[in-house]
Amino acid sequence: MVLAAGLGKRMRPLTATRPKPLVEVAGRSLLDRAFDTLKAGGVRRAVVNVHYMADRLEAHLRARSPGLEVAVSDERAQLMETGGGIAQALPLIGCDPFLSINADNIWIDGPVSAVRMLSERWDDAAMDALLLTVPLARANNHPGLGDFHMDALGRLRRRLPGRVAPFVYTGLQLLSKRLFADAPAGPFGMMTLWERAAAAGRLYGVGHQGLWYDVGTPAAVKATEAMLAAA
Known part of the structure; x- marks a missing residue:
């Protein structure tokens, strides 16, 4: 599931003429970079x-x-937010568990693909959601104070x-469809379901x-391009 329906308000003025997933970083759109990760x-x-x-x-x-078979979940009539958007798209998602990825971040794999690492770590008996995180100190351009604490078991x-x-949530996660049982109707954020799972x-x-x-943000685009060039 590629989350690409947001309004991109923080990315203005770049999103005045294009949706945020089509903003380019170093010549390649954020959406295409998300597809690359997948x-x-x-x-x-x-x-x-x-x-x-x-x-x-x-x-x-x-x-x-994109080199993938792609289906579209249409939210023209109503923006469903992160959780509601995934819930609406569940009939189009043919596997369980399944991946969800935000189209406004960039992942560069280490020794192992982040997607494969999530798959290998998944324990269906214990988990309803498995989030890819990064230490706050290595969360490039991230303006927040972190998202989660993690115990020794993860x-x-x-x-x-x-x-x-x-720890900061990176926008990539592996989810069980059972997480969406009795999910709210209409728009809602993923935090609603994360808190229930926690x-x-x-x-x-x-x-x-x-x-x-x-x-x-536009400033983050410039900073990321500079860091990618240096790397």
């Missing part, structure tokens, strides 16, 4: 949700084959308000072994 892990099929400038996204998918709990947490001890994380860049 293909490196052996993924063959993706579902992409669309809302803001949906026609532009669909035209991009038709003109530039179980996650959310950062408390006003505190700092050592309360049951079924929200886990694994550390990214490569590089990660938060690319949510």
Whole structure:
């Protein structure tokens, strides 16, 4: 599941003329870079949700084959947010568990593909969600205070308000469809389901072994291009 339906408000003015997933970093769009991450892990099929400038996204998918079989989940009528967008697309997702990836970050794999690492770490008996995380100190361009604490077994709990947490969610996760049982109707964020999974001890994380860049603003685009050039 490729989450590509956001409004991209923080990326203005670049998103005045294009949807955020089509903003380019070092000559390649964020959407195509997300596809690159999936293909490196052996993924063959993706579902992409669309809302803001949906026609532009669909035209991009038709003109530039991502090397994957792609289906579109149409949110033109209503933006469903992260959790609601995945819930709406579940009938198009033919596997369980399945991956979800944000189209506004950049992942550079370390010794092992991040996608394959999530797959190898997955324990269906223990997990409803497995999030790829990165230490706050290595979260390039990330403006926040961290998202989660992680125990020795990899179980996650959310950062408390006003505190700092050592791990940042990278936008890539492996999810069981059972996480969406009794999910709210309409738009909702993934945190709703993450907190439910955490309360049951079924929200886990694994550390990214490569590089990660938060690319949510025009300034972050420039900074990321400079870091990629240096690397």
